[in-house]
Amino acid sequence: MPAGAPMDQTGGGRTSLSDTLEAASRCWRVGVVSDTHGLVRPELLEALEGSDLIVHAGDVGKPQVLEALARVAPVHAVLGNTDCGLSNRGIPEARAVEVGEVTFWVLHDLMELDLDPAAAGFAAVISGHLHEPSMEERQGVLYLNPGSAGPRRRLSVPVSLARIEARGRKLRAELVELAV
16 A cells, blocks of 8 residues: 555555545544542543543643543543652653644643644644633634643632534634532
8 A cells, every 4th residue: 555545444445535524524522621630520520421532731640530531531641740640651741632633732831832833733722730711712723721620729710621622623612610
């Protein structure tokens, strides 16, 4: 088979045009969490049900958090500033996560962003660290902080996560407050 030829999922041959069109039109559901600090709330797991994958933007706390999330969907995590106990598990400090036709750049602290996401072709930058949910678009790039799904720091800040739907190159994101 020529280099660069499309492969089917088994690696055995070419994909058909209908397979390619179906993959392009598929709606990917991404759960986005951060700052769990070792706590996995039942409300969090319930809110993530139906996700095709989960992005954890750092301050995981314990490996059991990733194990619990992985029972819902595949997890793509980065290390946070309090995750020194997880550094030997092969979790990077930042990473690109491909979701259908788009790619997200994930890191814990947005202040450590050392690239131009728009120039690099990223559709979204996902971060945590601040424990406050936020979402904005800059230069065609979604900047998303899901807030903290872990222990509550202040009553005025919700326990939250985010959801992203990716269809083709289009994103739709929402912040979700957990009732805890």
